[in-house]
Amino acid sequence: AQTVTQSQPEMSVQEAETVTLSCTYDTSESDYYLFWYKQPPSRQMILVIRQEAYKQQNATENRFSVNFQKAAKSFSLKISDSQLGDAAMYFCAYRRRGTYKYIFGTGTRLKVLA
Amino acid sequence: DVKVTQSSRYLVKRTGEKVFLECVQDMDHENMFWYRQDPGLGLRLIYFSYDVKMKEKGDIPEGYSVSREKKERFSLILESASTNQTSMYLCASSPQSLPLGPEDGNTIYFGEGSWLTVV
Numbered sequence: 203a204q205t206v207t208q209s210q211p212e213m214s215v216q217e218a219e220t221v222t223l224s225c226t227y228d229t230s231e232s233d234y235y236l237f238w239y240k241q242p243p244s245r246q247m248i249l250v251i252r253q254e255a256y257k258q259q260n261a262t263e264n265r266f267s268v269n270f271q272k273a274a275k276s277f278s279l280k281i282s283d284s285q286l287g288d289a290a291m292y293f294c295a296y297r298r299r300g301t302y303k304y305i306f307g308t309g310t311r312l313k314v315l316a
Numbered sequence: 317d318v319k320v321t322q323s324s325r326y327l328v329k330r331t332g333e334k335v336f337l338e339c340v341q342d343m344d345h346e347n348m349f350w351y352r353q354d355p356g357l358g359l360r361l362i363y364f365s366y367d368v369k370m371k372e373k374g375d376i377p378e379g380y381s382v383s384r385e386k387k388e389r390f391s392l393i394l395e396s397a398s399t400n401q402t403s404m405y406l407c408a409s410s411p412q413s414l415p416l417g418p419e420d421g422n423t424i425y426f427g428e429g430s431w432l433t434v435v
Contacts, residue, residue, distance in 0.1 A: 246427065247406070247426040248426075249423045302364060304359075306358045308356055308357060309358055
């Protein structure tokens with residue numbers, strides 16, 4: 203069965219600094235998607251970034267980028283120039299292509315210090 | 317923008333009560349989901365629906381049932397609420413995933429969550 207592991211329950215970063223959130227996953231599939239979702243306090247969970255497994259190039263969305271290591275089954279999220287609004291719970295998720303089921307990690311709470 | 321609306325943000329119910337959590341999406345999505353979110357456990361899938369009147373059990377269906385009479389609406393029902401069902405409940409929707417279709421890199425859209433406390 204597929205699993206997603208986030209080993210950092212909580213992280214802190216100074217405003218304007220860079221932070222990396224870790225995620226590892228386990229699957230025997232070759233065609234899948236990986237996601238990072240952000241859940242701000244008392245607000246809706248939203249998609250931050252998405253990576254297709256068949257693409258070697260790491261996805262980037264403005265200040266957010268990923269380091270996708272397919273062989274190592276690692277999918278970390280880097281947040282550059284951290285802002286106070288980045289404070290949230292971050293979830294890593296996996297979905298096999300063509301299926302509906304998302305597998306979520308346990309989340310990492312990110313605190314941004316002014 | 318996709319909008320997934322959960323009718324109740326905060327509820328307090330008594331043990332043994334029947335509880336309804338309602339969810340509506342406005343993007344004509346085929347798939348709808350109910351998750352439960354607990355600290356240290358992440359999101360766990362309770363039930364999934366891929367079409368009107370169709371449903372599948374997720375990872376933790378015990379103590380819950382669902383109803384999907386219309387495409388845009390997906391209800392979660394706690395037949396007899398218990399204190400271990402105190403949690404945050406997230407509704408979500410997504411477009412259909414086609415195994416043999418073109419790239420289906422679609423994602424899942426969440427509601428704001430319903431905090432349920434059972435006393």
